[in-house]
Amino acid sequence: MRSGHARTATNRAEIKAVCLDVDDTLVDFTRAARSALFALIGRDDMWPAWQRATDEFVARCVSGELDSTTMRELRTKAFFAEQLGIQLDDHTVTALEARRLTRMCAAWRLFPDVVPCLDWLRAAGLRIAAVTNASGGPQQHAKLADMGITRYFDAVLIAGELGAAKPDPRIFHAACQRLHVQPHQTVHIGDRLDLDAVGARDAGLHGVWLNRDTTDQHPTPPPDIHQIADLEDLPELLVWHYATVPTPRR
Ligand SMILES: [Mg+2]
Incomplete structure (x- = not known):
């Protein structure tokens, strides 16, 4: 995990839901x-x-x-x-x-870390949403179905259907509403630092930047944005930084 944040009492929160971007986060778009x-x-x-x-x-x-x-x-x-x-x-x-x-x-292919991560999130009892800036609703729903991961999502938010795209807070708040959680109870993960992680943070969620880039040619995230290199690191981040995430039942 690249996040250098210390575990402190102030940044621990009760997390009930996780939102994930789709393109270049779940699918190698x-x-x-x-x-x-x-x-x-x-x-x-x-x-x-x-x-x-x-x-x-x-x-x-x-x-x-x-x-x-x-x-x-x-x-x-x-x-x-x-x-x-x-x-x-x-x-x-x-x-x-x-x-x-x-x-x-x-x-289209799923990244290999996607299904194990979604399995873990489900086993932990977290609600899950896909939040994507895609323009076409039917195509994006078909993509999730073709990849065999539709069943994991309690909600799918598509910018082209909603009329608002990340970093507009309306799409993040719509996701929270569909999941019946508050923004501060929700983590959003995506491959774009600006649209996903910072956008989510500015909307009152916890923003996590999925930086799959293995080179050093990328920006430094703000101190309140967690950074992970792949989705294998997400469970550790959730358990370590957000104390009330339940331990998954296997
Ligand atoms: Mg993306």
Whole structure:
């Protein structure tokens, strides 16, 4: 565990629920999305530009301006026009986007630490929510089902369905409401320091940053944000820092 926080009486709290981000926390999303983009354009150097386009178009989806299918096709059309100088007609962009999506969905994999962690959380009697900034509700529900982990979740909060995305406190508070817990009784874990850990903390939850990056090229989290390197470290963090987490029954 990378967290250097000492166990003190002041930071111990009763924890009743755990929220988890989905993409790049439970599912190795970036690897799948990068390989699908490579299949689409035949090069791997434009991932940052694709991510910027994704942030822009997903925000329009979360705001209700676009549905997720239209958003994906407009994103691909704009990306080809702006980054590659290629104008795609509607028929071509529909076919290309369908092929990219199929390839990406086929490449989704759970990280190996996910199921043991979810089993532990369940055995400890904690309520569990998935809280994701994904634009498309049906696709995200299908992803959890395809991965075989739907049964673990008492609630699934999807930004595209809710109309609010992390770090907006509304999505964290909606998760707590669905789980029938208070924010201070809830830990949220995700791979984005800003959107997940800091966003959760600012909404009154306990924020945990899942930093799977093994290089040193990452920011230093604020002192009140716990950092773990993989989900194997989560049970120890919960038991050590939050004293009233029950011991799992095996
Ligand atoms: Mg994520």
